[in-house]
Amino acid sequence: MVARPAGSNLTIDGERLWSSLMRLAEIGATPKGGVCRLALTEVDKAARDLFVEWCREAGCSIQIDELGNIFARREGKHPNALPIVTGSHIDSQPTGGKFDGAYGVLAGLEVVRTLNDAGFETDAPIEIVVWTNEEGSRFAPAMMASGAFAGAFDADWVRSREDPDGITFAAALDAIGYAGTSAVGDHAIGAYIETHIEQGPILEAEEKTVGVVTGAQGQRWYEITVTGQEAHAGPTPMARRRDALVGSSRIIDAVNRIGFDFQPSACATVGMIECRPNSRNTIPGEVMFTVDFRHPVEDRLGQMDEVLRTTSADISAELGLDLVVEEIWHFPAAPFADVCVDAVRASAMHSGFEHMDIVSGAGHDACYVARVAPTGMIFVPCADGISHNEIESAEPDDVAAGCQVLVEAMVRLANESGSTNQE
Amino acid sequence: MVARPAGSNLTIDGERLWSSLMRLAEIGATPKGGVCRLALTEVDKAARDLFVEWCREAGCSIQIDELGNIFARREGKHPNALPIVTGSHIDSQPTGGKFDGAYGVLAGLEVVRTLNDAGFETDAPIEIVVWTNEEGSRFAPAMMASGAFAGAFDADWVRSREDPDGITFAAALDAIGYAGTSAVGDHAIGAYIETHIEQGPILEAEEKTVGVVTGAQGQRWYEITVTGQEAHAGPTPMARRRDALVGSSRIIDAVNRIGFDFQPSACATVGMIECRPNSRNTIPGEVMFTVDFRHPVEDRLGQMDEVLRTTSADISAELGLDLVVEEIWHFPAAPFADVCVDAVRASAMHSGFEHMDIVSGAGHDACYVARVAPTGMIFVPCADGISHNEIESAEPDDVAAGCQVLVEAMVRLANESGSTNQE
Incomplete structure (x- = not known):
């Protein structure tokens, strides 16, 4: 267990987070209230642009790797310490919802904004990552760029993948201007925590606000x-x-x-x-x-x-x-690192949210990241456990709760590791 | 049990029966050794013509009803007694075999020929029936004319049935010249015994020559x-x-x-x-x-x-x-009449064949006839239980055995009923 109640005076702004989610959901919005934002399309570019703009406004530096993964960085006291990273994806299913992926990315942004508002300096740097093409709807398979980051796929193979119209991943990435120069995976991570809607019915049924994810099935x-x-x-x-x-x-x-x-x-x-x-x-x-x-x-x-x-x-x-x-x-099963799971659980307890340990049934970028860095996840309930659907829905209070647990967990990890876990 | 060993001196001619089966199988013969003789086609007509010719040569009179059912009659001592009837059908599946149906018809012919050779006069008349369209391959449903005979179908409805080319049963029946004038079902039967290959694996597995059929499932x-x-x-x-x-x-x-x-x-x-x-x-x-x-x-x-x-x-x-x-x-289940089942069993015992009681799993004309007359069936083994297939096969000795049981059973029934069961 993590003993230090670091960051206990930090409180995220739930309304700001919700407002950002609704703003991002306008990009690729569908008539039925969902989102269609396929990977590496113009709407994906527009969403990326908005995210990068928000991050720059929040004082972050931006690094983009060869597969378009975006790392937005807020420096810590020890710039050579490995970063504590959060994030997810902003591409969607063809008939996706507002929360799948976007929540994990914008919760990260809210963490940075909260730290800024409080003038709080972490020991290790804080980063927000946007992983390219998590859904796999346009280019198969799913979790493609986080998989390449973890060494599961070769970068050239990823670039050669084609969509149903014969357009390669590489051509689509170039077209939206998000092909960086750094090699995928050449970006060490101190710890990774991803927030996500559960995409299952357990938290709702158990009346818990926060799921402490202990691993992926x-x-x-x-x-x-x-x-x-x-x-x-x-x-x-x-x-x-x-x-x-x-x-x-x-x-x-x-x-x-x-x-x-x-x-x-x-x-x-x-x-x-x-x-x-x-x-x-x-x-x-x-x-x-x-x-x-x-x-x-x-x-x-x-x-x-x-x-x-x-x-x-x-x-x-x-x-x-x-x-x-x-x-x-x-x-293979991807059990998450004790240090991350414990940080999430301790933060949920400290925040006073009803919480429970839970296992992720679906695949997430975190499942690949867990192969190369200590990893954890935070789940919040979604209505009826439904996702990959335009009616996907989550409560503002639950979304805020997950983000509150995230900021506390990241600060715990950043201030634990910041002085020892040098790059 | 039937006590009188009537007809015990009668012995059918197995080679003649087999020869007739092989001759009939030439009409509609397929390259793979089977038969394609769909109901009310030109080949059905040719087979009917040959059957009628053989029956006339054997001294039988012919009566044909409005649906083309053919009754070939050998008179008994008591012409007003109800006839003891055997038979089956001579139509086949599109890729049918030589024995399904044809065996039951030609076993009846062999009974008449055997009685003729012995100069044996039964008390009640003996009849052989050919039921129209048992298979239902050209005109659905199956067992159509025996069903109408038993009152299950209306004759006009049967006549209106169409084949896949839109030709009605009535038109096809007229075209081959087999539409008689008497009303279907207006032909009282004293008892009905049908011989048939088993179309299942039981007799072969149990190494029995004769199945005493106790009813239809x-x-x-x-x-x-x-x-x-x-x-x-x-x-x-x-x-x-x-x-x-x-x-x-x-x-x-x-x-x-x-x-x-x-x-x-x-x-x-x-x-x-x-x-x-x-x-x-x-x-x-x-x-x-x-x-x-x-x-x-x-x-x-x-x-x-x-x-x-x-x-x-x-x-x-x-x-x-x-x-x-x-x-x-x-x-509904069609249990066969004790008088018929007992006659078959007694004849099988008297003939010395290995036999067993058996239930018919498939549908037969006998299943409908059982609704209007005491009915029984005699099964003989077929190779691997296979039928509705050009490789359908039966052994000459088994085919002869079933016919031997048939002649004895019919004579028992004819001489039991001939003096009492008046029309």
Whole structure:
């Protein structure tokens, strides 16, 4: 736990933060109240320009790397200390909302403005980052530039990615004038804290204002194919059947049970199923279905994998079915650093907000940053857990609360690390 | 049980029967060794012509009703006694086999030829019937003319049915010259015994030559829709989910269990499933699947229905899911008459063939005839239980065995009923 109540006299301006959010949401606003601000478009440029303008007004210096990631810096007492960084993204889904990404960026701006208003000098520098193309809607995959920052993707490969019209990432980045010169990833970070709406229903259901994010779930995706014997439903006795759908149904139920058996925090979902020949009076000969496993602890995710394989094999053997379990994707769990999680939790307690530990079910830039720097996240509730939707909504008080926790956590980290964590 | 060993000195000519089968199979023969003889086509006419020619050569009189059902009659000692009838159909699936239907018709012809050779006079008349359009491949539904014979369909409705080219049943029947004048169903039957390949794997697996068919399965078909809540697979905790596919999987497993719990003879199949939105990382919000229940005892079929409804409701309630169980079709079980089943069983025992009681899983003309006359069936094995396929195959010895049982059973019935069962 962090003991020092540093920054306890700092109070963010919730109305200013909300006003900035609403102003940014005008850029790419949709008739239904959402935002369409695809990465590296003219509206993305306009939003970036506004952000940079606000940061310069707040006294920040701006650095942009080769993939368009923007770092806005407020100096600390020890300019050679590694910066304490916050931020997120300002691109959106085609039918996105006002808060996804924008909240994390503008909460960072509000932190800087609050420090300025109080004349508060942190030991380590404070930075706000805008990560390019988090959504992946125009250029796949998602979290592309934070992934490259963390070494998961090669910068040239990222630049070569094309949108549906054949325009490359590099050409689009040049067109909006946001291609910097510094190599992506050549920017050491002392600690990273990202605020975000939860994009899930937990905080709302638990009536908590702040989620102390302890990590991002690991994900393992599978395609399972069960093969039996196609036969007529009428004259084929039960005992002679090899029904691929009966076996698949038992495995699907087992997948759900695995989700419950690996609580807390496990998720296990079969979202897609295809049955062949899919005829009312024919015993199914082949069924394919998908499995989506998530868990914040990589070892537990590995155990879920083992139980899935063992259970599927047992069920198939009992029914005389053939089984193929193919893992098609594995994103390892990203537990966040104790120093960051503790700073967030201590700040939430100090601020007096109802809070709880929570795991991120969705992907965020923080999930990649966690590979190269101590990382944490702060969640606030969103209405009905809905995001990636124009009706995405959050309460001003909750948005302000997350930002208040952010400023306290960043100051704790900046003043802890500022004198020791030298670049 | 039938006590009198009537007809015990009669022996059918297996080679003659096989030769007739192979000759008929030349009409509409396919390159892969099967038959394409759709109802009321020129090849159906050619097959009918050959059958009628053979029957006339065997001394039979011919009567044709308004839907083209052909009755070939060999008189008995008591011409006013109700006839003992056998037969089946000579239309086929588009890629059908040599035996489905044709066997039942030509086994009847072989019975008449055998009686002729022995100079054997039955008490009641013997008749062979060819039912029009059993397959339903050209004109839907299947078993159309035997259904009309039994009062299940109106004759005018049958005549108005159209093939995919818009040609009516009536026009096609006129074109081949097989529209008779007598009203369908105006032809009382003393008893009806149909021979058929099993179209299933049981006799072959049990190494039996003859199946004593005790009835046709009743069928109840359902469409079940389970509705939950579509949600993201990542941030939605297991305990907060309403997963329509998990509920459906448990119901599908329960359907299979019902099949086993209502043995002997129950069949329970889920052949088709549709999941919405069917996306890898979205919890399914709605799933529709079909259920095909079959049982030879109508009360048991009703109990299966009750267990399905109760179990589905329990599973859905436990998971907070909405449930709609819709029955879309109900064909009641058709148990065959003891007098016919006993005659077949006694004849099989007397002939010394390995035999077993069996229930018909597929539909046959006999299932409709059973509504208006005492009915039985005789099954013989077919290779791998395959039919409705050009590779459909049966052994000459088995084909002969079924015919031998048929002649004995018909003579038993004709000589039992001939003096009492007057028209």
